[in-house]
Amino acid sequence: MARNQAGPAEEHYHDKVVRFLLMCSLIWAVIGMSAGVYVAAELIWPSIDMGQPWLSFGRLRTFHTNVVIFGFGVSALMATAFYSVQRTCHVPLPLPRLAWFTGVGWQFGILAGGLSLLAGINGGKEYAELEWPFDIAIAVLWISFGVVFFATIAKRRIKPIYVSNWFYGALIIVVAMLHVVNSLAVPATLFKSYPIFAGAQDAIVQWWYGHNAVGFLLTGGFLGMMYYFLPKQADRPIWSYRLSIVAFWAFVYSYIWAGPHHLLYSSIPDWVQNLALVMSLVLLAPSWATMINGMMTVSGAWQKLRTDPALKFIVLSLAFYGLATFEGPMMAIRSVNAISHFTDWTIGHVHSGALGWNALITFGTFYFLVPRLVGAELYSVKWANIHFWLALAGTMFYVLAMWGAGVSQGLLWFSLDQVGELSFSFKDIMASMVPYYMLRLVAGIVFLAGTVLMVINLWLTIKGRETIRVKPPEVPTHRVSA
């Protein structure tokens, strides 16, 4: 490793690929969230699918989850990983062409994969619906993502690997493992395959994947984002380095066990369920340790919240991260799970994480990143502040609506009359959900409106401007001899 040499004068960070991925992420955000709003409306007015198979709830809902997680979310993670790994290693991406291959290939994958879901090509496993040809493409692109990332780390000019890179690294390694195992299948035709696991065993493998895709992608990946962009934005170092180490390893170890809490009271073995329950409670510790570490990092820079919309988004996202990671373990307790499972409470929980945590931290990061990529001021700070309130209101109303709907469903399904018979028919309970579903639809529209406002704001910031060329710092760090 050429640690003692300053880079050649013409050397600069590869930020065009970051810009490309960021713009793609924004496009997927609007498409994916619009699909979400549409399916929310379909749950009130089912005939707005107009008899079109591709607009039908099942297909469009699957499209919605895949596009927001793998289009919006993963593109944002790739963009921020490429941006931050260069800066924390003081070295440009050594494999820029492979980075472009990863970024562009991923977009084609999401486009083709999304269309395949609308066409009804669906493997049937939640959050892993894409059929086997797409699974292979995802594996190849994911490995090339990993090669670009770790090659940059291998070429680093600072000896210690910064904590954000551990999280991005865990994202790449663990998601690769989960994806490959959960996708093992025997193809019947080009677009139809059957998993090598069946029934209860397939369920255990699927939720080992499903829970940890949430864990290492939507939690771990975005914590990588947090550990780089929060200290940058607050202009303060991480509060406790030691806590970040302990929380990281506790997180990597304990998350994996909690998957079967998605299968409580099901026909998988009790010991598997109970182990998952206990580990879900344990998981509260590393989750909150990381949240506290983030919050304490901002402590002392609170006055910035008045003027800086980017930091506001990131701090609020941490609060939602704390709420969602508290709610999760609670929902893994049997008596709570009996009520919450199969209801809209789950949908509310997912969205308090997806909107409140993932989307908000991404928005904050983009408000930080875009002006820096082109060396200009944000087009409108006022719009960003309006977006902040739209995003907060949208998330809050969404979660409240789903709590209301979920708790009602859970209790009404269980309600027995004086002679021990069921009090309500299923269809009557479902028909009473309209007010909650209306509120959810409004919340979704408000959130989407904020997102569109951000996209316009960032577009006006970036439009017509070149990506500026940033050189790595020329001074070798003091830890070179370590």
Add this chain to the structure above:
Amino acid sequence: MSRGISLHERLENNAGLLIFGILFVSSIGGLVQVLPSVFQESLSTPTANTRVYSALELIGRDIYIREACSVCHSQQIRPLLAEVKRYGQYSRAGEFVYDRPFLWGSKRTGPDLQRIGGKYSDLWHRVHLNNPRDVVPNSIMPAYPWLVQRPANASGDIQARLRALQRLGHPYDDAAIEAAPGELEGLREIDAVVAYLQNLGVGFDPVADDATQQAPE
């Protein structure tokens, strides 16, 4: 404590060690919890009356997957009083051994379907699938008018599907695979979906099942 930190300094100064560390620590849970379940025989032993899907039922099941019905309908009855009252006997692992993938679902926007077979007539299902609001006025389920239009074997790959499952150990004999396209002749997708739904949970006998479960002891 400082020794712990210096140990960690080695990890964070060496990318290879860090990668190995992450891989090692993250795989422990899977090895202890998932791997034994994958090899646990009782989870892959069919209950007394569990049989493979017929060609028509398999097509119906694959359409159920295509339309992502499991996004709104679970197939997993929990051993809770109200739930057993509403949906019937709670689910046993052995009932799902021919389910690839499993379709337990995670959300009940509509009711559980694991034991829906035989509860309504074929005609009810046909009308309901074509437009749910014709029989359940407040229903928010989508209509599936295209099921009556498409032939059940439109893609012509039923034999490839059965052979893939045969390779995975499902007891289909070659004669059944040979005869499969003939069984689908003249039928529509809706016939396949109705056949699949009408078979769900039918024939499960808890007494017979308990007997097979206890036999080895």
